[in-house]
Amino acid sequence: METRELTCIGCPMGCMLTVTMDKGEVIEVKGNTCPKGDIYARKEVVNPTRIVTSTVKITGGDKERVSCKTESDIPKAKIFEVMKDIDAAVVAAPAQIGDVLIENVAGTGVNVIATRNVAKA
Numbered sequence: 001m002e003t004r005e006l007t008c009i010g011c012p013m014g015c016m017l018t019v020t021m022d023k024g025e026v027i028e029v030k031g032n033t034c035p036k037g038d039i040y041a042r043k044e045v046v047n048p049t050r051i052v053t054s055t056v057k058i059t060g061g062d063k064e065r066v067s068c069k070t071e072s073d074i075p076k077a078k079i080f081e082v083m084k085d086i087d088a089a090v091v092a093a094p095a096q097i098g099d100v101l102i103e104n105v106a107g108t109g110v111n112v113i114a115t116r117n118v119a120k121a
């Protein structure tokens with residue numbers, strides 16, 4: 001048996017979670033105030049994922065950068081590669097919320113989408 005301590009990131013309460021595992025399998029989650037904490041803890045110890053938020057350089061627009069996020073969770077282990085692709089990307093204005101700025105970022109199968117509008121300058 002092994003235990004892991006985690007802080008739930010599901011809401012600002014930040015409940016302290018204790019996960020009991022046996023041979024890589026989750027046996028029990030304690031400390032969660034709501035079911036979201038149980039789901040988060042089980043995923044975090046087996047397959048941690050994150051939404052990445054950042055900005056991408058945009059040319060010809062009324063802003064220099066457009067805020068963005070991954071369309072869905074990506075493996076936590078890929079965050080560095082995803083950030084590298086986002087840093088290297090340059091897109092052309094205009095951009096609308098929800099537009100795909102980078103397809104299949106870092107080979108994750110997930111797109112990076114705009115989270116604000118940038119009009120042409």
Ligand code: SF4
Binds near residue numbers: 009010011012034036
């Ligand atoms: S367990 Fe529920 S209440 Fe506690 S931090 Fe997570 S989401 Fe919030």
